[in-house]
Amino acid sequence: MAGEGDRRADLEVDRARSPRLVSSLRSGGDSRRSVAIALLSTVVFFVVVAVAITHAPGWPEVRSQFFNWGEFKATFPEVARAFLLNVKIFSIAEVLILVFALFLAVLRSLPGPVFFPLRALAIVYADLFRGIPTILVIAMLGFGAPALGLSYIPKSVIFWGIVSLVLIYSAYVSEVYRAGIDSIHPSQEAAARSLGLSRGQTLRRVILPQAVRRVIPPLLNDFIGLQKDTALVGTLGAIEAFQQSQIDTNATFNFTAYLSAAVLFVAITIPLARFTDWLVARDRRRRVAGGIA
Amino acid sequence: MSALAVERLTKSFGKHVVLRGVDLEVAEHEVVALIGASGSGKSTLLRCINLLEAIDEGRIFLADQEITGARNVNAVRRRIGIVFQSFNLFPHMNVMRNVTLAPRDVLGLSKAEADARAAELLERFGLADKRHEYPDRLSGGQQQRVAIVRALAMRPELMLLDEVTSALDPELVAEVLQVIGELAHGGMTMVLATHEMSFARDIANRVCFLDEGRILEAGTPEEIFTRPKEPRTQQFLERIIKARRL
Numbered sequence: 426m427a428g429e430g431d432r433r434a435d436l437e438v439d440r441a442r443s444p445r446l447v448s449s450l451r452s453g454g455d456s457r458r459s460v461a462i463a464l465l466s467t468v469v470f471f472v473v474v475a476v477a478i479t480h481a482p483g484w485p486e487v488r489s490q491f492f493n494w495g496e497f498k499a500t501f502p503e504v505a506r507a508f509l510l511n512v513k514i515f516s517i518a519e520v521l522i523l524v525f526a527l528f529l530a531v532l533r534s535l536p537g538p539v540f541f542p543l544r545a546l547a548i549v550y551a552d553l554f555r556g557i558p559t560i561l562v563i564a565m566l567g568f569g570a571p572a573l574g575l576s577y578i579p580k581s582v583i584f585w586g587i588v589s590l591v592l593i594y595s596a597y598v599s600e601v602y603r604a605g606i607d608s609i610h611p612s613q614e615a616a617a618r619s620l621g622l623s624r625g626q627t628l629r630r631v632i633l634p635q636a637v638r639r640v641i642p643p644l645l646n647d648f649i650g651l652q653k654d655t656a657l658v659g660t661l662g663a664i665e666a667f668q669q670s671q672i673d674t675n676a677t678f679n680f681t682a683y684l685s686a687a688v689l690f691v692a693i694t695i696p697l698a699r700f701t702d703w704l705v706a707r708d709r710r711r712r713v714a715g716g717i718a
Numbered sequence: 719m720s721a722l723a724v725e726r727l728t729k730s731f732g733k734h735v736v737l738r739g740v741d742l743e744v745a746e747h748e749v750v751a752l753i754g755a756s757g758s759g760k761s762t763l764l765r766c767i768n769l770l771e772a773i774d775e776g777r778i779f780l781a782d783q784e785i786t787g788a789r790n791v792n793a794v795r796r797r798i799g800i801v802f803q804s805f806n807l808f809p810h811m812n813v814m815r816n817v818t819l820a821p822r823d824v825l826g827l828s829k830a831e832a833d834a835r836a837a838e839l840l841e842r843f844g845l846a847d848k849r850h851e852y853p854d855r856l857s858g859g860q861q862q863r864v865a866i867v868r869a870l871a872m873r874p875e876l877m878l879l880d881e882v883t884s885a886l887d888p889e890l891v892a893e894v895l896q897v898i899g900e901l902a903h904g905g906m907t908m909v910l911a912t913h914e915m916s917f918a919r920d921i922a923n924r925v926c927f928l929d930e931g932r933i934l935e936a937g938t939p940e941e942i943f944t945r946p947k948e949p950r951t952q953q954f955l956e957r958i959i960k961a962r963r964l
Contacts, residue, residue, distance in 0.1 A: 612806045616806035617808075618795065619768055619770060619798075621795040621872065622819075626824075
């Protein structure tokens, strides 16, 4: 019994790990031949693209303007230092979004006619903030709120940049949460309620833990978008990575500083994507393998 | 004193009337089997008793106290255990956590108390070695036994079993029926909806045949299975016998 279960579990894990790329290659017939063809066509494709670009009449100019190693070395440390502000902005925003969006999603899933106003509010909110371009919200709040001249609200553009991002992304993330909540079969709620758990306990102990696990990948997708959109806070005058590279570019008339910023953004999103894959795989392993709690 | 009394219970989903005035009384320590075709209202009746479905008309009494329209449904539900056809274990919790969740969160037991209670029950039903497994890793029979233990951990006055063996592979049915048999011997008051006629005959004190939302005929297993009065009951049992389920 246990042996058979183990084998089944191994199979499942293998299937989860085997990349779709490989299985789609295999379905094309003899696997070794397919791999060889794939390799060859990939190499040919990139050689052709590389030759086409490097032989373009403007290539030497583009290379010195955008891919200048000397400029890269000179600008990277400054841009990296400015990038810490991006990191700070999205780190704070992500925590707030996780909480606020969950609150919105729960509001929207409240049943019964009594809660209609709250549900309606949550729906209007999501529609509104998914509809307005991020840069407009940032501009309106970033320039508008401090201009009110109220002494008790912060004047920092970074503060208002974070508020804008939280408002916008919570609208998206609450939809993600809601999809997760809706995906949990009603029989789970029936089981919990029949044991005497209240609606709140059922949500907290049974529905949300399962829902959140299911939506981790789309949640991360939104966070990658958020990390990139921190560059928009630069439009308020905060010196983050994009703004810093803009400054460098204006000073030297060389665009390689943008490349520095791009490298930094990619450098944090890729590990985040791998981290999510790992989380999902770990969760699956733990449930399928059991035993070690 | 009756453990459970249902009076003139009606329930419809939209225009579809599922229960048309059900009367049922269950004495303490009594085991009542509900039989009848799919769609005859067995499951709905159980869900109404547990207040999982709002009823249209009628009254329900638990230990002579009316529970229809109860202000605190959670307080009522923790006195009634229900086990579903599809187990409905919580997949993100291991067996121990599945069983201790409600005793801790609802009854307010300490972790040590709840763990001890769960360990004792799991031991009794041969699941001691599964306590750290997640539901995915258990067979259907084991999952259903855990679901029964989960309900028992609340020390209910009444157990409702909703076709608990219908989703199981044939070779796994026996282990679950054995558990239910043990509960019956221990004096647990139970109402069970079932397709396992021979089991119903062995275990039940009384059998109720449901047809189109009514209890058409009720009596001892002997009366229902060997001398059914109603033509519809006879028809139903003939079909069951043809299908070699009796």
